[in-house]
Amino acid sequence: MSAQPESVPAAPAPRRMRRLEPAAIAGVMSREVANFRTYWRGTTFSSVLEPIVYLLAFGLGLGATLVDEVEGVPYIQFVGTGMVATAVIFSSALPAMFGTFVKHRFQNTYEAILAAPVDVEELVSAEMLWIATRSAVYGCVPLIVTFFWGLEPAPGMLLVPLFCFVTALGFSGFGVAMAATVAKIDQFNYVTALFVTPLFLVAGTFFPISGLPEGVQVVAQVNPLHQLVELVRGGAFGFELVDLARFAFLVGFAVLTWRVAISRMSKRLID
Amino acid sequence: MAAIELSGVVKRFGPITAVDGLDLDVPEGICLGLLGPNGAGKSTTMRLLTGQAIADSGRLRVLDYELPGQSKPARAEMGVVPQLDNLDVDVTVEDNLAVYARLYRVKDVGAAVDRALDLARLRDRRRDAVDKLSGGMRRRLLLARGLVHEPRLVLLDEPTVGLDPQIRTELWTLIGDLKARGTTILMSTHYIEEAERLADEVAVMHRGKIISRGRPAELIAEHAGSHTAEIYAPPQRLTELRADAESAGLRVRPAGPAIAIVGSERAEDGFVPEEAVIRAATLEDVFVLLTGEEAE
Numbered sequence: 001m002s003a004q005p006e007s008v009p010a011a012p013a014p015r016r017m018r019r020l021e022p023a024a025i026a027g028v029m030s031r032e033v034a035n036f037r038t039y040w041r042g043t044t045f046s047s048v049l050e051p052i053v054y055l056l057a058f059g060l061g062l063g064a065t066l067v068d069e070v071e072g073v074p075y076i077q078f079v080g081t082g083m084v085a086t087a088v089i090f091s092s093a094l095p096a097m098f099g100t101f102v103k104h105r106f107q108n109t110y111e112a113i114l115a116a117p118v119d120v121e122e123l124v125s126a127e128m129l130w131i132a133t134r135s136a137v138y139g140c141v142p143l144i145v146t147f148f149w150g151l152e153p154a155p156g157m158l159l160v161p162l163f164c165f166v167t168a169l170g171f172s173g174f175g176v177a178m179a180a181t182v183a184k185i186d187q188f189n190y191v192t193a194l195f196v197t198p199l200f201l202v203a204g205t206f207f208p209i210s211g212l213p214e215g216v217q218v219v220a221q222v223n224p225l226h227q228l229v230e231l232v233r234g235g236a237f238g239f240e241l242v243d244l245a246r247f248a249f250l251v252g253f254a255v256l257t258w259r260v261a262i263s264r265m266s267k268r269l270i271d
Numbered sequence: 272m273a274a275i276e277l278s279g280v281v282k283r284f285g286p287i288t289a290v291d292g293l294d295l296d297v298p299e300g301i302c303l304g305l306l307g308p309n310g311a312g313k314s315t316t317m318r319l320l321t322g323q324a325i326a327d328s329g330r331l332r333v334l335d336y337e338l339p340g341q342s343k344p345a346r347a348e349m350g351v352v353p354q355l356d357n358l359d360v361d362v363t364v365e366d367n368l369a370v371y372a373r374l375y376r377v378k379d380v381g382a383a384v385d386r387a388l389d390l391a392r393l394r395d396r397r398r399d400a401v402d403k404l405s406g407g408m409r410r411r412l413l414l415a416r417g418l419v420h421e422p423r424l425v426l427l428d429e430p431t432v433g434l435d436p437q438i439r440t441e442l443w444t445l446i447g448d449l450k451a452r453g454t455t456i457l458m459s460t461h462y463i464e465e466a467e468r469l470a471d472e473v474a475v476m477h478r479g480k481i482i483s484r485g486r487p488a489e490l491i492a493e494h495a496g497s498h499t500a501e502i503y504a505p506p507q508r509l510t511e512l513r514a515d516a517e518s519a520g521l522r523v524r525p526a527g528p529a530i531a532i533v534g535s536e537r538a539e540d541g542f543v544p545e546e547a548v549i550r551a552a553t554l555e556d557v558f559v560l561l562t563g564e565e566a567e
Contacts, residue, residue, distance in 0.1 A: 014335060015344040027374035031359065034370055038361040038400070108357035112416075115321045115351035116374035117343045271284070271315075271324035 017117060020125065024118045028126030031113070036134075044138075051087045051142040055080055058206055059149065070208060073237065080146025082205030084164065084232045085225040088139040092131050092168035093196055096175025097188050100127065100265075104179065110269055120266045128172040128258060135168030136161045143232070156235035163235070166250045167228040173257025180264035204229045224253045272335070274299045274424045274455040275320065280329030282315050282479075289315040291479030293329070299423075302446075302456040304470030306463070306554075308562050312479040313459035314354065317428045320457070321351055334424055347375060350422035352414050354429040360402040364393055364412055367401060368419050375420035383419050390445065391415035407438035414445055425449065427458040431465060443468055463555040473554065477562045487554050494560055495522075495552035496534030502547045503529045512544070524559045533560060 036043075059076030070078040103109040113123055140161055147153065178191045202209065202216060203225035209217050220226045227246040234243045275297035282290040290312045297303045307313050318324035320333055322342030331338035336345035358367055365384050372383040388394040391411040393404075401409060410431075417425060430446065431439040439462075446469055450456060460466055466473050467487050474484040483490060502512055509530050516523045519542060522533045533556045535543050543549070 015347055017343045017347065023376050024374065027370065027376075030373050031370040034362045034366040035359055107359075108353070108355050109359070111323065111353060111355075112351075112357045112371075113374065114323055115346060115353070116371060117347035117376065118374055119343060269323065271282075271318060 019119070020122060024122040025126040025129065027116075028113060028118060028123055029130045031109075032127070032130040043134075047087065047091050047138040048141050050090065051083045052145055054086060055083055055142055055145055059146075062206075073233075074150065076149045077146055077151045077236075078233075079206060080142055080149065080151060081233045081236050082203065082229045083142035083146075084139050084160065085167070085203050085228040086200055086205055087142055088135050088164050088168050088228060089171055089196060089200055089225055091138040092135040092171040093175040094192075095134075096127070096131050096172040097179050097191065098185070099131075100176045100179035101182070101185055101188075104268065105185075114269060120269055121262050123269075124173075124176055124262045124265050125258070127176060128169050128261065131172035131175075132165045132168040135172070136165035139164030139168070143236075151236065154236055154238075156239055158235075160232055160235050163228055163231045163247070163250070166247070166254055167224055169254035170224055170250060170257050173254065173261040176261035177257060177264045180261070180268040199223050199225050202226070224250055272299055273297060273332075274334055275457060276330070276332040277316075277319075278330040280316075280319065280331060281327045282312075282319060282324055283327050288479055290319065290326070293476075293480055295474060295481055297424075297455060297457050299455050300453050301471040302450050302458060302469055304466035304473040305457060305459040305476055306461065306466045306470075306473050306558060307459075307476035308461055311461075311476045311562075313461075313476055314428060315479075316476075317351075317426055317457075317459055320349075320426060321346060347420075348422055349424040349426060350417035350420065351426045352417040352428065352430055354432055356409055356413060358401045358409060358413060358416070361400055363398050363400055364388070364404070365397040367412065368416055371416050372419045377420050383421075386421075387415040387419045390418060390448075406434070407441055410434060410438055410442055411445065414442065418449070422454070424455045424457070427456060427460075429459055429461070431460075431462065439465070463553070463558055467554050475558060475561050482561055483557070490557050491552050491554060494533075495556040496536055497552055498534070498536045498549055499552045499556050500532040500535035500538075500543045500547040500549050501526055501529045502532070502544055504544075504546075516542075522560055524556065526559075531556065 055076070059079040062075060067075040069075060110123065114120070143157065143160060178188070182188060182191070202212070202220045203223055204220065209220040209226060212220065227249050231243055231246050234240060273296045275295065277293050277295040280290055280293040281288065293312070293316065305313050305316065315324060319326055319331060322339050325339050333345040334348050338345060365388065368384045368387045369380050372380040377383045388397055391414065393408060393412060393415070396404060396408065401412065404412065414430070427446065431442050434442070443465070446456070450469070458469060470487065472485060473487055473490060474481045483494065485493065502509065504512065513523050513530050516532050519538065521538055524531050524533060532538065532543060533552060535549065
């Protein structure tokens with residue numbers, strides 16, 4: 001038996017804590033930033049290189065051989081503006097899926113965070129905000145690269161990081177919800193094959209969806225990536241009134257996946 | 272005031288009742304050892320206290336906050352040291368601490384990190400990544416992380432499980448220091464020696480409820496008497512001795528290759544064989560008698 005305590009600390013006044021406290025969200029994000037500092041080179045390298053490779057392969061390859069212009073825009077610029085959406089989905093949905101799963105199942109990170117005054121709503125919100133912030137930066141890379149192939153800078157392009165951020169919020173929520181749903185990590189293959197790849201291909205990145213069968217066109221209209229592609233092209237080549245509706249759609253998508261992700265993660269994390 | 276008050280708490284996982292009408296009070300300023308075999312419900316109890324499990328019924332009150340409704344402010348004033356190492360291994364020691372200082376809303380993060388580094392004796396390793404630390408250093412860091420905000424109540428969930436004896440002793444020293452500062456500690460463990468060394472009181476948990484509680488010496492006196500006779504003999508002879516002892520009203524428990532007659536001072540003269548090893552009764556005797564499980 002050890003010695004008797006020197007003194008018992010006095011009880012402080014009871015604290016009140018609200019939902020969605022910025023301090024909790026910032027705390028969780030600070031953990032992400034601390035980790036990101038250790039792996040940012042690899043992530044940035046792949047996030048920058050992948051869209052460039054796609055851009056060169058499709059933009060230069062097809063552009064030089066089969067397609068000259070699409071909707072009055074040089075094909076490489078058409079693809080370059082569309083590739084923003086590709087960069088966004090690959091830097092949001094996939095890290096959210098795998099990162100969340102690994103932190104929950106293998107690293108027990110969330111158990112430690114939830115032992116602190118952080119609730120699941122704050123945890124999920126912070127994860128989504130962090131991924132969306134990164135995605136907003138990585139999403140701009142294809143646009144910047146396309147400047148080297150004659151794309152003229154336009155004031156509307158200043159809104160592209162915002163469009164990327166909101167879309168990435170939606171896809172990170174989707175990824176977190178999927179991570180909380182699958183039983184094993186290899187089940188992400190189903191998610192990728194059933195959702196991510198089709199969304200990526202039917203977004204209007206490489207070809208206009210107006211050329212697709214009517215039924216597919218309808219499906220494409222509810223594809224958030226397609227809305228992002230159109231918004232980015234609006235920023236580059238001129239907005240239309242319908243773009244307000246597109247942005248509202250993306251906000252709605254983000255809110256919906258945010259709430260679904262919180263609900264799914266609550267079921268996973270709280271017994 | 273009690274730091275923890277649990278009353279009639281039940282937690283089921285499907286057909287399994289992990290916590291079965293648990294009543295537990297932990298007064299402020301003491302270290303209570305929650306001693307029980309694997310599957311006794313200790314970890315579920317810890318999860319209930321951190322709001323990561325919601326009780327099916329019963330009342331939970333921690334630091335004057337009702338759970339689960341007021342779990343968040345309660346967690347702000349308690350520290351948790353988990354059973355599993357869940358440090359961020361690629362991140363530096365000081366960044367691991369700083370993140371949790373922020374999560375706990377500590378105002379002066381730098382000072383809190385310095386204080387925690389001193390506590391864990393890791394000041395000279397502050398800029399090293401966690402995966403460069405030894406196992407003992409990592410466990411000290413894990414403890415310091417749970418204390419970075421100077422909590423009033425600390426939950427230690429099997430703090431030394433799976434550690435080698437040297438690291439275990441290091442941690443016991445740190446936990447002893449914490450006790451000396453008057454921090455309330457609830458420590459789940461299935462190591463008898465850990466409970467004996469650190470706990471002011473021990474609550475023996477079995478099948479989801481507390482089956483006995485008291486100071487270690489009181490529990491020993493109540494359940495095991497003063498002496499235990501350990502008898503080493505061939506299995507057949509042990510079986511006979513056990514049957515004789517039990518028919519004489521003595522309590523017998525297995526002790527590896529031997530049997531132990533607990534409370535051997537109550538045996539009639541000449542009953543205990545001369546070759547028996549007589550020793551003082553221990554908490555391990557109590558644990559095995561009460562739970563029917565072999566102790567670690």
